[in-house]
Amino acid sequence: MKPLKKVRGEIRRKEMQLAALQAELKDLRAQEQQLENTEMITAIRNAKFEADDILLLISALKKGGSAPADLLPSLGLEPDATEPSENKEESLHETV
Numbered sequence: 001m002k003p004l005k006k007v008r009g010e011i012r013r014k015e016m017q018l019a020a021l022q023a024e025l026k027d028l029r030a031q032e033q034q035l036e037n038t039e040m041i042t043a044i045r046n047a048k049f050e051a052d053d054i055l056l057l058i059s060a061l062k063k064g065g066s067a068p069a070d071l072l073p074s075l076g077l078e079p080d081a082t083e084p085s086e087n088k089e090e091s092l093h094e095t096v
Helices: 002-047 053-064 085-093
Strands: none
Touching: none
């Protein structure tokens, strides 16, 4: 009986440790989310967007897209060079 009692005691201790770690992880994830939100708000404020631009950006991001190309310069970014622009596509069709 002693070995069984010992194992059950160890199980209880591990369950308590696990519960404590899960609670700590939950708190860390909430802290991470809050810090991400703060970074986004700071970036938007620093970019000095117009209200319509902010709504357009949020809408695009919610749909799983990326920032519209015309907003990229105000974010300090350049459009992805690997994606053909509309002008490049038009010129390709004209030459064919």
